[in-house]
């Protein structure tokens with residue numbers, strides 16, 4: 001029997017990778033222009049780190065982590081379900097955020113959650129995470145929301161994504177609100193779905209996220225968390241909304257947005273899209289000023305977000321399809337009757353003098369011109385570079401455009417190839 005990949009963990013095949021690379025390149029370019037620095041953390045951390053940061057009673061920690069002990073049974077490790085905890089751990093460990101040092105960091109990589117796989121939900125998935133440390137005011141959130149807006153604009157999917165925001169205040173706000181919510185919901189106990197009944201005891205805020213229609217109906221008249229905000233949180237939230245409007249970032253307020261991780265305070269946000277089905281969140285984040293204290297006993301103002309790259313790709317492909325665009329700089333070397341070694345040598349010379357082109361060659365010996373042209377077509381080359389007996393004798397090369405019949409085939413001195421290709425691209 002064949003051994004397939006583990007359920008919910010996907011191979012990304014060569015025919016899909018070009019979209020990944022395109023999106024990753026755009027994202028990294030925007031991050032660079034906003035002056036965020038990359039950080040790479042291990043994918044494995046001590047389980048405690050996640051339990052303490054994300055919260056013991058959250059779904060992620062209580063049901064979704066890939067957790068195992070070391071061979072001696074002395075330590076418990078978990079594959080990272082998200083990047084924020086590891087990022088803060090690394091910053092504390094390497095003194096990057098002590099003494100109020102500002103940091104603007106990003107990471108990209110695999111995350112692992114033991115969830116039931118479906119469209120847009122996998123057990124291994126990829127996130128881009130962005131974290132800003134030691135910026136107290138709303139500017140941290142605003143810069144990140146601008147950054148994401150910029151990514152969506154460049155990908156031309158801004159219209160397909162909605163930004164939702166809310167404020168969940170501080171610890172006291174949430175405690176008071178939890179109490180009020182439970183009091184409101186208790187009389188409806190028997191009408192709630194079993195999951196929500198369970199959450200009444202352990203994690204009542206998550207009931208707001210329920211996908212069950214009847215539960216949502218009951219919630220229509222529930223108290224709103226924003227009614228419980230203290231003066232400071234309210235001022236922060238008002239400032240955020242005002243600045244978003246000034247910055248021309250569209251948003252809607254969602255009083256039921258509370259997020260599935262415990263470390264947030266004040267601002268929370270999520271980007272959702274109708275192109276995704278039930279797993280409709282492309283990304284989310286918010287402020288988490290208390291996590292530095294939990295992880296490193298350090299008072300650190302922090303704000304961040306992560307986007308699920310699979311979901312970003314799904315939204316992009318829903319609009320533009322997955323077709324590979326023709327690379328104008330993709331060339332194919334076609335040689336007559338030469339041995340493979342000479343072909344490889346000619347290709348090496350071309351790669352040397354034309355550093356900006358992608359050059360393919362036919363790896364099969366002694367194929368005729370026609371068959372080589374067919375191969376050039378199949379790989380999607382835009383240009384054929386032909387070296388026959390004449391070209392070899394004259395130290396020249398012929399350039400033929402395979403996708404543009406209006407451009408004339410031309411024979412030029414070999415060492416002018418780069419200049420010529422630049423002129424026509």
Ligand code: HAM
Pocket residue numbers: 081082083084113115120121122123124125126127129130131260261281282283284285286288303304305306307308309310311
């Ligand atoms: P999160 O909302 O748990 O936040 O995840 C962020 C995004 O990761 C989601 O919106 C979704 O696009 C993607 N995602 C989550 N689970 C899966 C899955 N099973 N399959 C595919 N995609 C998934 C966080 O992880 C926080 N660390 C974000 C953050 C950073 N907050 C502050 N800084």
